[in-house]
Amino acid sequence: MRELETLIFDDGAALLTTAAARFVDAVARAQDARGRAVLALTGGSNGIGVLRELAADPDAVDWTRVDLYWGDERFLPEQDPERNAWQARQALLDSVPLDPARVHFMPASDGEFGDDLDAATRAYAELITDDLVFDVHLLGMGGEGHINSLFPHTAATAEDTASVVAVSDSPKPPPRRITLTFPVINRSREVWFLVSGAEKAEAVAAAHTGADRADWPCAGAHGTERTVWFVDEAAAAGLSGD
Numbered sequence: 001m002r003e004l005e006t007l008i009f010d011d012g013a014a015l016l017t018t019a020a021a022r023f024v025d026a027v028a029r030a031q032d033a034r035g036r037a038v039l040a041l042t043g044g045s046n047g048i049g050v051l052r053e054l055a056a057d058p059d060a061v062d063w064t065r066v067d068l069y070w071g072d073e074r075f076l077p078e079q080d081p082e083r084n085a086w087q088a089r090q091a092l093l094d095s096v097p098l099d100p101a102r103v104h105f106m107p108a109s110d111g112e113f114g115d116d117l118d119a120a121t122r123a124y125a126e127l128i129t130d131d132l133v134f135d136v137h138l139l140g141m142g143g144e145g146h147i148n149s150l151f152p153h154t155a156a157t158a159e160d161t162a163s164v165v166a167v168s169d170s171p172k173p174p175p176r177r178i179t180l181t182f183p184v185i186n187r188s189r190e191v192w193f194l195v196s197g198a199e200k201a202e203a204v205a206a207a208h209t210g211a212d213r214a215d216w217p218c219a220g221a222h223g224t225e226r227t228v229w230f231v232d233e234a235a236a237a238g239l240s241g242d
């Protein structure tokens with residue numbers, strides 16, 4: 001059974017408060033059902049914002065039984081503040097008792113594989129085994145509808161087989177990135193979009209009216225059990241209100 005929920009908030013702050021509360025519940029439900037919660041994090045304003053919100057009550061989650069992966073990463077040195085992982089660490093991860101063996105950062109450009117983006121991508125793909133299913137895959141979204149590093153009309157967005165691909169010419173800087181693809185996103189139990197701002201309204205509307213994922217990548221992502229759109233009023237402006 002696939003449910004679609006679209007939750008509209010007065011502002012971005014209310015969106016993040018509710019998303020964080022739902023995150024706490026979703027983690028507890030997964031841990032009760034399967035002993036652990038397997039999550040894909042995202043970057044961007046709200047992807048990091050929800051982690052900051054969670055940091056306000058770090059004991060609300062049993063972090064020792066959480067497995068973390070990333071939906072995408074900017075292929076930059078480990079300490080570069082533009083990296084999604086660096087931002088996630090500052091926002092939350094460095095201050096909660098995660099098991100380091102369960103935190104699966106995407107490689108950095110000064111790490112084990114050096115500057116070799118393809119080798120780094122292949123290494124991450126080895127972690128994303130066919131039986132790995134995210135309980136929740138968080139997604140931010142760009143104004144042109146990109147999610148993870150899946151941009152309109154690109155090979156990464158068209159990918160139907162590989163779980164992880166390299167992007168060497170991202171239209172949004174930095175150009176070199178690693179991203180999970182639709183086959184992996186769409187086997188997640190729940191997919192959550194965290195979206196605010198008027199510049200995202202057209203993409204939100206396109207996703208709600210069955211647009212082609214080549215044009216609007218956000219339209220192609222769904223959870224097997226639930227897809228939740230957390231949107232503020234500005235981003236919801238193009239929705240019909242039915």
Ligand SMILES: O=C1O[C@H](COP(=O)(O)O)[C@@H](O)[C@H](O)[C@H]1O
Nearest residue numbers: 042043044045046140141142148
């Ligand atoms: O580049 C990226 O952008 C998206 C959305 O970012 P936002 O700041 O517009 O919310 C993000 O979800 C993705 O992980 C990131 O690499």
